[in-house]
Amino acid sequence: MQISTHELKSKVIESLKLQDITPEQIDDDAPLFGTGLGLDSIDALELVVLLEKDYGIVIKDIEEGRPAFRSVKTLAEFIAAKRPQ
Amino acid sequence: MNKIFIAAASIVTETDLPSARLGQRFGRLDLQSQLALLAVASLQIDFAKFPPDRLGICLVASAGSLTTDLNFWNGRSGVGGPSPTLFAYTLPSAAVGEIAIHFGLTGPDLCFVGDGTELITEAVDLIRSDKVDGCLCICGEVISTEVAKIISGPSAATACALFLTRAALSPDSRELREFDRDIKPLCALLCAAKSAS
Numbered sequence: 001m002q003i004s005t006h007e008l009k010s011k012v013i014e015s016l017k018l019q020d021i022t023p024e025q026i027d028d029d030a031p032l033f034g035t036g037l038g039l040d041s042i043d044a045l046e047l048v049v050l051l052e053k054d055y056g057i058v059i060k061d062i063e064e065g066r067p068a069f070r071s072v073k074t075l076a077e078f079i080a081a082k083r084p085q
Numbered sequence: 086m087n088k089i090f091i092a093a094a095s096i097v098t099e100t101d102l103p104s105a106r107l108g109q110r111f112g113r114l115d116l117q118s119q120l121a122l123l124a125v126a127s128l129q130i131d132f133a134k135f136p137p138d139r140l141g142i143c144l145v146a147s148a149g150s151l152t153t154d155l156n157f158w159n160g161r162s163g164v165g166g167p168s169p170t171l172f173a174y175t176l177p178s179a180a181v182g183e184i185a186i187h188f189g190l191t192g193p194d195l196c197f198v199g200d201g202t203e204l205i206t207e208a209v210d211l212i213r214s215d216k217v218d219g220c221l222c223i224c225g226e227v228i229s230t231e232v233a234k235i236i237s238g239p240s241a242a243t244a245c246a247l248f249l250t251r252a253a254l255s256p257d258s259r260e261l262r263e264f265d266r267d268i269k270p271l272c273a274l275l276c277a278a279k280s281a282s
Contacts, residue, residue, distance in 0.1 A: 016170075017112030038109075045169035052165035 003055075003083075005076050012072070015050045016043050028073040036071070044069060057082045089209050089261040091247055092219070092254040094275035095127035099242035107187065115153040115174035117146060117227040118183040120244035125184050125221055128248050132188045141220040142184055142194040143208045145201035145268070146177040148236065152229040153179075180225060192217050204268050208249050209261070219250040224268045245272035 009023035016039065030036035033044070047069065051057040057079060059065040068078030097120055105111060105123045114122065121144060132140060153174045160167030173179060178196035185194065193216055195207055201224045208220040226241040233240040247268060249261060257279075265271050 019109050019112045020106070021109060042113075042170050042173055049165035049169065053163070 002080050003076050005072050008076050008079070009072055011050060011054060012047070016046055026072060028076075029071050032069055032071060032075070047075075051079065055079050055082075056084045087213060087251065089212055090250050090253045090258040091261055091265075091271075091275065092250045092258050093128040093130055093248045094246065094272045094279075095124050096243065096245040096272050096276050097123045097127055101127075113170055114183055115150075115156075115171065115179065116242060117150065117153065117177075117225045117244075118174060118180040120227065120242065121180035121223050121225045121246070122183050122187055124223055124225075124244040124246035125188070128221075128246055130248050130254075132190065135218055137189050138191045139218040140190045141192045141208065141211045141217040142181050142190060142223070143197075143204050143211070143220055144178070144181050144184075144195070144223040144225065145197040145199060145204045146180070147199065147201065147224065147226045147241075148228045148232060149177040149198040150175050150179065151232045151236075152227045155229065155232055155235075180223070184221065184223070190221075201268050202266055205247070205249070205261070205266055205271075212249060212251055219248060222247040222249060222268055224272070245269060245276075247272060247275075 005028050006023050009026045013021060013023065026037060033039045048059050048065065051059060068075050099116070099120070101123060102119055105119070107122055107126055111119065111122070153171060157167045157171045157175050160171065177198050181194045181196050184190065193211060197204060204222050204224065208222045211217045211220050223244060223246045225244045228236070228238065228241045230240045245268060250258070259275070
């Protein structure tokens with residue numbers, strides 16, 4: 001089941017308590033970490049919790065999750081593929 | 086003995102936080118770090134005028150990080166466990182780090198837990214021993230209603246700050262006196278005097 005990138009961006013903003021930024025200002029393909037949104041390792045852990053809380057996806061192997069955290073688009077695709085039906 | 090000057094003083098409360106504009110990541114900080122950072126920003130000091138390694142930070146957290154500790158502990162039973170972000174703030178000295186990062190300060194720092202009566206003395210020692218040219222003194226009081234019940238005290242969400250320097254930075258600078266030992270009443274006095282003028 002596809003999920004809306006707009007909805008996902010809203011959840012990311014809320015979960016990471018980002019200020020002065022709207023979903024519209026986040027590019028679907030922009031890197032989440034380093035450049036782009038500029039997230040860090042603590043944010044990565046917070047996103048792992050977000051996936052479990054909101055989508056029921058448990059990431060047990062960080063290598064599995066790494067490609068998913070490249071951008072909002074890859075994260076949305078990962079959620080759509082892994083989300084329990 | 087070399088004179089020490091109070092360049093600026095500030096007091097902030099939780100009600101000041103919504104109007105704070107201290108970067109995209111300000112919301113991630115715990116309440117104590119937010120208040121401490123806002124108190125320092127409210128001093129309106131141009132720290133760029135000092136070498137970053139010549140500015141110290143002395144902070145007292147009256148109740149340590151108890152409120153954040155408890156918030157973290159309360160989150161353990163939820164799906165996904167407690168917030169990883171919150172874990173980073175389960176240390177009373179976290180606010181010192183946030184201030185240093187935000188303002189790019191790399192000088193010595195100290196963190197106390199308690200009433201803060203040693204804070205100004207320690208800051209003065211740092212200046213008089215020539216380790217720094219100026220020192221931030223911050224007192225954070227963050228006690229949630231839940232923690233207040235545990236410690237049988239009042240709840241609080243405030244922070245106050247002073248900036249001590251070797252030389253008077255402006256005509257508003259006031260000399261630190263021997264009896265200026267307790268940061269909270271001193272900040273209250275200076276902020277009230279500034280409001281009245």
